[in-house]
Amino acid sequence: MTATTETAANASPDHDRTDLHAPVVDWFDAHARDLPWRRPEAGAWGVMVSEFMLQQTPVNRVLPVYEQWLERWPRPADLAAEAPGEAVRAWGRLGYPRRALRLHGAAAAIAERHGGDVPKKHAQLLALPGVGEYTAAAVASFAYGQRHAVLDTNVRRVFARAVAGRQYPPNATTAAERKLARALVPEDEATAARWAAATMELGALVCTARSPECGRCPIAAQCAWQLAGAPPHEGPPRRTQAYAGTDRQVRGRLLAVLRESTAPVPQAVLDRVWHEPVQRARALDGLVSDGLVEPLAGGLYRLPHA
DNA sequence: AAGCCGTGGCC
């Protein structure tokens, strides 16, 4: 095993990187948060719902909405039986509401094509709307205990530091990162699934972006970034997206009005959310073409019913 | 493949 893993990029000749497995997994056993989607009763559907909600949204904000969703729609078929607009409404202020639409679409596909059960195969998961490389691997690993490389923003940062000796990973995921992640997956299936959860948790709780707590890190002594003296980030700065004044802000305001109203909303009411008419119209058109808003006759709008 | 897609908390 050592021979194959050492062929990956930036291999350290000093030690086998499988040395990382035991300390990280042991740390996870001692410090893992008790999150509802990690409990056995969550099931694969609970895991999938949580993964959709956690895409770019912090755990603390997801928790209450997750509980409401699972209580209201305990199985994929329950959600699939609802109008998509109800999913958008129940999404609340989690952000990126297209995720709610995609989750509804995934539930419909599961009900139709998979007999109501979240599929187990990575390829089948990947075929569902809103499920990309990360989410497919996460559901297969966390819900079904399979052996996959699970590469999210936390894991990328942990590997960037512990293995590559850099403060931050590249802006976009590289082939080298995928190769490294694959090489580091423990051979044993059950251990692999725990490794995936453990590396994510380490990145979320200890090896954080802004202020890593290396004094609490179980692999600080083997961390390439620490051993190099914690050098600062080199290369192009992270592109952070503007929000104020963008279409996204306008879309957010429009959708907030529609979420609050069960009855169709007149255009005149929507017009009040933004002063600039061209941008306002563009934002509303975008929501309609995304399927997040349904236009009715007479200049009325509502969340989608079909 | 770079840019778009929400929202809110934090330092």
Next chain:
DNA sequence: TGGCCAAGGCT
């Protein structure tokens, strides 16, 4: 205060 960041996916 305001940029930075948060379990990505899609085009």
